[in-house]
Amino acid sequence: MSLAALLKPRSIAIVGASDNKARIGGVPVDLLHRAGFEKIYPVNPKNETVQGLAAYKDIESVPEVVDLVILALSADATLPYLERCHAQGIPAALVYASGYAETNEPDGIAKQAELVAFAERTGMRIAGPNCMGNANFTDGIFTAFGQSFQPGEPAGGTALLTQSGNMCATVFRMARRAGVTFSHVINTGNEASIDFSDYLDFLAEDPATDSAVCYIEELRDGPKFLAAAARFRAAGKLLAVYKVGVSEKGAAAAQSHTAALAGDTAAYDAAFAKAGVARAGEFSQLADLAYLHTIGGKIAGARCAILSVSGAAGAILSDALSLAGGDVPTLPQAAQDGLDALIPGHSMVSNPVDLTGNLVNSSDFLYAAMKLAVEANEIDVVLLYLPGYFLTQSFEQVERLAAETDKALIVIDTFAQADQARLAKAGIGYFDDFDRAARAVSAYGAWKAQDTQAVEPSVSGASWGAFPEDQNALSETEAKEALARFGVPVVHDALVHSSDEARAAAAKIGYPLVAKLVSPDVAHKTEHGLIRLSLADADAVVEAFESMMAKARSMSGVRIEGVTLEPMLAGGVEILAGVTRDPVFGWMLTVGLGGVWTELMKDVRHRLLPVDAAGAEAMLRGLKGFKLLDGYRGAPKADVAGAARAIAALGDAVLAGGDRIREVEVNPLLVMPEGRGAIAVDALVLLNEPVREKAEEAA
C-alpha cells in the first residue's frame, strides 16, 4: 500500500491540536493553515476553535474520514487513540511521541512492539514514533512540529530523507543556500512500521521527485533498500547517501541514537556500490550532490577539463580532483593546438589550461577556449576558475557556450562574488571552494559513469546434500567435496592406511605428490622425516608410505592415524576467498591476497552476492597487491580468470546452500600460472544450528 495517505493526504486531523502556534500540537495547525491547506481538523476536547479553525472534541466528531491523523499525544495515550482512528477507517497516522525503542529500555521497547503489532493487524500506515513530521513542498502540506520547513519556499525536484530530524533541517538549509529546491522533506523517526526503504519506494515513483538525498544511521532491511535503489536507477533519479558510523566512535553514537546496532561498514560499502547509490564522502556533500543534480543532466562522468585564469588555481584543482578520485585527462592534441594558438605566450594547454589574465582583453577568447574543451570526447565537465571580476567580464561568453553545449560548465569563484541566480538560470554550476567542488564533482561524476549491470545468480543445479544435524562445521574433506560439486576446483587429497590404498589414491590424485604422516603427537614432522615431497610415481609413494609408517611406529607414544597424500603444487600465488552473512544485507563475498597481506594491510575487496566471474575478476584487479598475480618480478602471470571462475562458483555454492550455511572460506585458493586455473587447498564451511533445534529449545 502506497504512502500517499501519509505524504500526500487530502485531509488531516491533528489530535492534541493547540491554540499556541509554538507548541508541538500547534505548529502543524499553523503551518497547514498558512500553507492554504483546506481540510484541517484540529481535535481538542477543551476548545471550540484552535487558531481560529473549528475544533473537534474527538476523532469520532470529525465530519469526514481523513487521510491522515497526526497524533500529538504522549506515548501512553497514542496506541488507544490509534485504535479509535482505525475504527473510523483512517488509513495513515503520524506519531510524534517519543518514549519507545529509542530509549533502549524495556518499557519503551515493549511499547514499540505493541505499535508494530497494531500496524500489522490493522494495515494502518504509521509513521514514527519519535518522528518530527514531514514537509511536502510540491503540494504545500506540512506535518512537522518544528519550524524548519515553512510554507512559501519554492518547490523543486529534490527529496530529503533522513533518520534524524535535526539533520533533516541541517541538510535542508545547506542545500537551500546553494539554491536547491525540494519536493519532500521526510524524517523517519523510529521506523517501527514504515521502513526507510518504504519512503524510498514512494519517492522513486513520485513524479515531482527527481533525486533523493539521505542521511542514514542504520538500515534494517538491506534487500528492500537494494530494491528501492534499483527503482531509482531505473527511473534515472539520483539516490545520494551519507552513512554515519564509519568510525568506531561515530558508530557507537549512532547506535545509542537510534536504538539500532551500527551496521558493518564493509557491508554498507558493498551494498552502496551494488545499488549504484552516490555516496557522500562527507555530510555537507549531500547538499552538493543535490545541487549538482540540478545541472546533472549535463554531467556524464568525472573527467574534467580545467580552464583557469591562474596557473596556481589549475594546479590546486588538479590536485584536489586527483585526491577525490576524479580525472584530469590530457586534452587531445587538436584541442591543445587550438588553445596554444588562442592563448598569448607559452602557457599550459594540456589540462589544466592556464588561460592567463589576458582573458579580459577579448570578447571571444574564453568562449573559444571553452568550446575546444567541451568538444573533446575525453571531457565530461569543464571547470572554470573565474574569480570575481573575471566572471563578471566574461559572463556572457559562459552563458553563450552553456546554451550550446550538452556538457556541464561549472564556475569556481573563490572570491564568492558570483551572481548565483544568473548562473542557475543558465544551468551553469557554481562553487566557491576548490576542494569542495572537486570532491562533489568527482562523487557525482563517478555515480553517473558507473557500470550499472546487474548480476543474476548462476544456478548450477548442484546440491550440498543433507547437512549433518549435530555439527557446526563440515570436515575439510566434506567441505572441499561439496564446493567441488559447484565447480570450485579443489585439491583432492586422501587419507590412506596401507600401501595398496596409497597406490590407488595416488593414481587418482596425480603426480608429483606430497605424503604426510597424520598423528596428533608429532610436532616437527619434517625433522623426523614424516613429510616427503616430490613423490613422482607409485613406487616412490609406496616406499614413502612404508618408511614413514615404520619410522612413526619406532617412536614411542605416537598414535598413527594414517598418511595423507595430496598433489604437490608449486608456483602458485595464495589468495583467500570467503563469504559471510551480514545481518542487514546478507551474503558478502570477500577476496584478498593470502596471509599477512590480508591481515596487516587490509588489502581486501568486498561485494554482495551474487558475483559472477567478471565481478570476481574486478575484485581481484582492485587489490593493491594485484601485481603479485600479474607476473610480478618475472614470475609467470597467474590464472586470474581461473581464480575468478573459482570465486564465482564459491559464491553460487553459498547461495545454493540456504540457512544452514553460516560462513564459507577457501584459504588458500592457490592461483596457478595462466592456463592452469586456481585450486582450493583448504576449505572451511561453518554451519548454523538447524532451525528445527531452535524451535525445540524454545518449546
Next chain:
Amino acid sequence: MSLAALLKPRSIAIVGASDNKARIGGVPVDLLHRAGFEKIYPVNPKNETVQGLAAYKDIESVPEVVDLVILALSADATLPYLERCHAQGIPAALVYASGYAETNEPDGIAKQAELVAFAERTGMRIAGPNCMGNANFTDGIFTAFGQSFQPGEPAGGTALLTQSGNMCATVFRMARRAGVTFSHVINTGNEASIDFSDYLDFLAEDPATDSAVCYIEELRDGPKFLAAAARFRAAGKLLAVYKVGVSEKGAAAAQSHTAALAGDTAAYDAAFAKAGVARAGEFSQLADLAYLHTIGGKIAGARCAILSVSGAAGAILSDALSLAGGDVPTLPQAAQDGLDALIPGHSMVSNPVDLTGNLVNSSDFLYAAMKLAVEANEIDVVLLYLPGYFLTQSFEQVERLAAETDKALIVIDTFAQADQARLAKAGIGYFDDFDRAARAVSAYGAWKAQDTQAVEPSVSGASWGAFPEDQNALSETEAKEALARFGVPVVHDALVHSSDEARAAAAKIGYPLVAKLVSPDVAHKTEHGLIRLSLADADAVVEAFESMMAKARSMSGVRIEGVTLEPMLAGGVEILAGVTRDPVFGWMLTVGLGGVWTELMKDVRHRLLPVDAAGAEAMLRGLKGFKLLDGYRGAPKADVAGAARAIAALGDAVLAGGDRIREVEVNPLLVMPEGRGAIAVDALVLLNEPVREKAEEAA
C-alpha cells in the same frame, strides 16, 4: 640584511607612476595615498603631478634616497633603471615586470640571471620579478598593482605569504570572511634574488606577526626553509603551509607556472614533519588554520569532547574527527557520571555527549556540562553543536565558561546563524560545517601537540677513507666494511681460494655458515650441489670447499672465482633502509619492510637526516606492517631497538660521507629476534663523480 626596507619602507618611489588609478603604475600611488602614507614619490617623465601628488621626471630628481623603489616598467627597461636606483643608494626594489624565467624561454631565463647577478654584485634587495607587490596592514603600506588589498582593513597578527598573486588574494578573502586580520600579505613572484624563506625570516622576527600561512609551489632552498621554520617554532608562531603538486597533474601545472621543477612529495612531507609546520590538507584550510590560531592559545591538541543537541550531529562529528586524524577520547568516569546526572533520561555521555533538546529548559545545564568536559585532562578542545536558536538560547552560558577556562570552545552551527562577532569577542571558535571544522581542528591540534625535539647528528669519528676516483659505486664488500666502521652491523663474508683460507675465514665469521661457489657460468648452483648450508664446524667447511671445487672443476667451461663463506642467518625479518639526496632538502632516509611490502604497498616511512635511534624506531613503528617485527603469529619479537640503532648509524655514515656519496641502501637489513640485533646482509653505495673531474672536463 633585513627586508625592512622592502616590507616596512619609510619612503617609496614609484617609477612608471600613472595618473590613471586603475593602471599598473597608478594603483600603488592611489593605495599609498589613500592609506595616508606620507613619503610617496611618483616618477614620471611626462607629468608634473600624478594623482595630485608632485611627480619627478626621474629617480635622480627625487629629493631623498628612498627606502624602496617600485618599478612599473617593462622587463627590458627594468635592469638599466635598477642600476640608476643603486647609484642613488636605494637599498630595495620591487619589480612588477614579467618576461623572466617564468616564460621558460632562453631570453627570459637570461634576463633573470642578469637580475640575480646585479643583486649579488650590489647587495640591493630586489623582490620579484613577476611580482604583484605586497600589503603591510600593520603600518598601512601598499605596494601592489592589484586592488585586492585595500587601506582601511583592520590590521592583525596573520601574515600571508604565497608563491602566487592570485592565491594570495583568494586566501585573504577566505580568511577575512572568517574574521582573520592581517599584518602582511606578501607574494614572492619569481624569487630571483629574495627567496621564500627570506620573507619567512622577516616574519619570524616581525613583532606584529604571530602566524604565517603560506601557499607553496616549490621551495628552492630546503635548509633555509627548515631554519626559518625553526625560528617560527622558537617564537611560538604558527607556520601553516599548503603545498600544491601532490598529484602528477598538479605538479605539472605548478611546474609550468613557476618555471621550477616540482618538488618530490615525500621529501616535502618529511621536511614539513621535521620543521614542525602545520600542513593544510586542502587549500581552504589555510584560512581555517589562520582562524584557529586566533583562539590558538587555548588549543593544546586535537583531543575533542563533543557536546551536541543532536545525537546524529555527535556521530557525524566523531566520524569526521576520526577520519581527519583527531581524537574523541572516552571521558573519565567522573565526568560521565556528572553528565548522566545532569541530562534527563538515558543519553550518550561517554563522548560524543548527547545533550538532547532539554538544553533550552535550564539556564545552567549547558554550562555545567561544558565544565565537566573542559575539566577532563583527556580533553583539549570542546566542540559544541548548537545550531540556530540553541546557541541563541545559551550564548551567555558559553561565554561564561569561555571566560573561565584555558581550553578552547568551538561552536558548530550548521544553520550558519551564529553571531560571529559576539563569538570572536569571547574567544570562542566557530564553524558552520562538520567536516571542515573536524579537519581544521585535527590539523591545528596535531601541530600544537607535536613533538618538537631536534636531533643532532651523532659524530662517530669514523671515516669512509678515500673514495675510488674512477668508480661510481663501491663493491659490496667495500660498502659493508665502510658501514661497519660507522657502527652498522654487517654480515662478514669472505671469498676464499683454498682450504686453509676457508678454515681461517670461517673462524672469523662464526658458525653455522653457508658456502657458495662463485662463478659467472653456473646458473642453478643448488641443483649442482654448489651451495652448502648449515656448515657447523671447520671440518665441514673444508669438506664443503673441497667437494664444491672438485665438482666445479669437473664441469666443462666453468670459470671458478672461489668460494664465498657467510653466516647462515635464520629467523630474522627483512627490512630495507636507504638514504637518497633530495635536490631541495638534502639527505632523506627511507625505511620499509623488505621486498613486495615496499614495492606494492608503498609501506615506507621517510625522514630527513639526521635521524637518531629513537627517530628510526618511530619510523619502524609507523609502518603498517610493523606487526611483522612485533612477534607476528607467535614468532619471536624482532630486535626493533637494534634495527633502529643500525639505521641511525647508516644515516650518520651518510652524513659523514660528503659529496661523493650519491645513494646508500642496505637491503636487506635482517632484524634478528630480540637481543640479537640487526645485520646488513647486502649494501649498496653509489658514488657521484669527483668534483675535480668535472672541473677537468670543463677545462
